[in-house]
Amino acid sequence: MTEELNNDNVASTEEPFKIITLVDEEGNENLYEQLSLITKEAKGNKFGKTYALYAAVGYEEDEKGKTDIIPVILTDDGELDLIETTAEWKFIEKMIEEQSKD
Template sequence: MDTQNITIVDENGNETLCEILFTFESEELKKSYVIYYPVGSEDEDGNVEIFASSYDPNAGNEGSLDAIETDAEWDMIEEMIAAFDNDEEQ
């Protein structure tokens, strides 16, 4: 698998390098999503805290990440992460 990274900049201007686990699009919501985690954040068991954002690759010169807005979006994201985990275990 090719590793893809993004740099997340918080409201204080702090940058965090993150590895992208996967991206997907929702036809129903007409949005794109990215699932990622901070590089080097693995615990002693290799577990990471996963983050999700919607994104617009055409916004600005580098695209933009936006917060997940609804419970329906979170439900869909959780289903996608579970499917990803199942695929990785096989």
């Protein structure tokens, strides 16, 4: 499912991007909540970017304890951007694995 980022919908101005709206290819709006941040200073982050990990609001884990997570880049100018490189995807996957062990 291809999704578009809607940067206009934030939960509050104090904590931007805690809740976002993603629009799927059929035009349906879905709310996603921020699960965690991967900062620029995070171990192994050679990309110099901050990443936010989102899951659908009210998500439930499957029988294996997993859920769909959508990672995005939080840009320095306050926007959300999509991850496009394989290296960044691999880094995000590694960070999710490490966080799930805790």
